[in-house]
Amino acid sequence: MTSSTPRPSTAQPHVLLLHCHDLGRHLGCYGARTVSAPRLDALAAESVVAEQMFCSAPQCSPSRASMFTGRWPHSNGVLGLTHDGFGWDLNADERHLADRLGAAGYRSELIGMHHESARISDQQVAERLGFDRVQTGGSDREVVERAKQAMDRLASSTGSDPSTGPFYLQVGFSAPHRAPGARDAPGVMGFLGNHIEPDDSLGVEVPRYLADTDSAREEIAELQGAIAHMDDCVGQVLDELDRRGLTDNTITIFVTDHGLALPRSKCSLYDPGMEIAFLIRWPDRGWTGGRLDEVLLNLDIVPTLLDALGLAEQPEQSAGPPLQGRSFRPLLDGDRDALDERSEIFGEITYHDYYDPRRSIRTDRHKLIVNFSSAPTFMDPSQGWVRRCVPVAAPGEPDGRGNLGSHPAVELYDLAADPLELTDLAADPEHATVRDDLLGRLTRWMTDTGDPLLDGAVTSPLHRRSLEMLRQPEALPR
Structure with a gap:
């Protein structure tokens, strides 16, 4: 990785965390040549890209629970799906990233996909996880508009005065999760819900772990369309951040939960199920390019953010169960010798x-x-x-x-x-x-x-x- 010398900022940075379903590393910036995701490829070009980040679990809720608590699913209580019919939930003493940042003066909102704790009312989710405001659900297009409105509220409440405090905005998109649609054949759940169209504009490349057949190519074209849809939604949120002049002093993260919703990937412990995309950008710190080839985990995200924000040693962070991930902030700052390589x-x-x-x-x-x-x-x-x-x-x-x-x-x-x-x-x-x-x-x-x-x-x-x-x-x- 190459990184410029960190530049001082006059204010604690904002944090914008964008996440999606079921993507793995299926993006052009990771070598997927037929995926059209220009906004994420552009973000990758001005971010630090983790080439070897893995999730804790190859399913939606357990992985997200680890991502936002820094702890293993069997430690934080989310050993399965959290929505109705399954009912897994975080243990009562677990601390979400929003709660940890809130203790340091961050105002926070959750918009869109929420899958890391029990499905309860938005107000209860806010109280349970530590957000000031929560709006779950909605189509990805609705999530974009709500994210813009949330940014307006948060930017107005924090203002340009450092004493008013920064914000944490967590935005979740459903795509490219499979979605039932009228165009699906009987017994098929494809990717064409929510007005998504197949995309073969750059061709179709079937992942190497799947047989290259006509039916597979049909399905991968649908998947590529869902990724293009999600990419456009992410781009609109990034445009709003830029329009407000907040990009330079915002830690922007894009991450997914686990691998593609395909055989040998999602719900499997083979590498395609465990590999995840992770992009992080903070211009004021010099995190604007390069690639990390060290092995990282999504459990590392919370400790890395706390370390980067200077909060890791604050007394209010000692409450709750201990974090099980580790900070890779030194790698982002260009110190390649600061961390021992993981042996496993x-x-x-x-x-x-x-x-x-x-x-x-x-x-x-x-x-x-x-x-x-x-x-x-x-x-x-x-x-x-x-x-x-x-x-x-x-x-x-x-x-x-x-x-x-x-x-x-x-x-x-x-x-x-x-x-x-x-x-x-x-x-x-x-x-x-x-x-x-x-x-x-x-x-x-x-x-x-x-x-x-x-x-x-x-x-x-x-x-x-x-x-x-x-x-x-x-x-x-x-």
């Missing part, structure tokens, strides 16, 4: 549409996955029941449909020789030493972080509610 990172999934607990450890050479259920390998119902994309064939298989079976108990991959994670080496005697070492390191991490899987099956909020009804029949609806 971990990943987890417990619940999505159903119970499917898995844990993983990844080093620079190997990936080991432990599966605690016999659930289908790539069956995520949110991706539709009719599959237009199927995984690329593993060695010795006639096609990728064989990859749609059940998980083995343990999987081991050599990432250097097999970057697509197709050849499972877990049963290979020549790799037994590596396998056993990684199993031990994974067990140690689960123990150190209090992973409830070590104590047996994890029950869901719905399970616990139903059990309570059995114990107290008078609570049943009449």
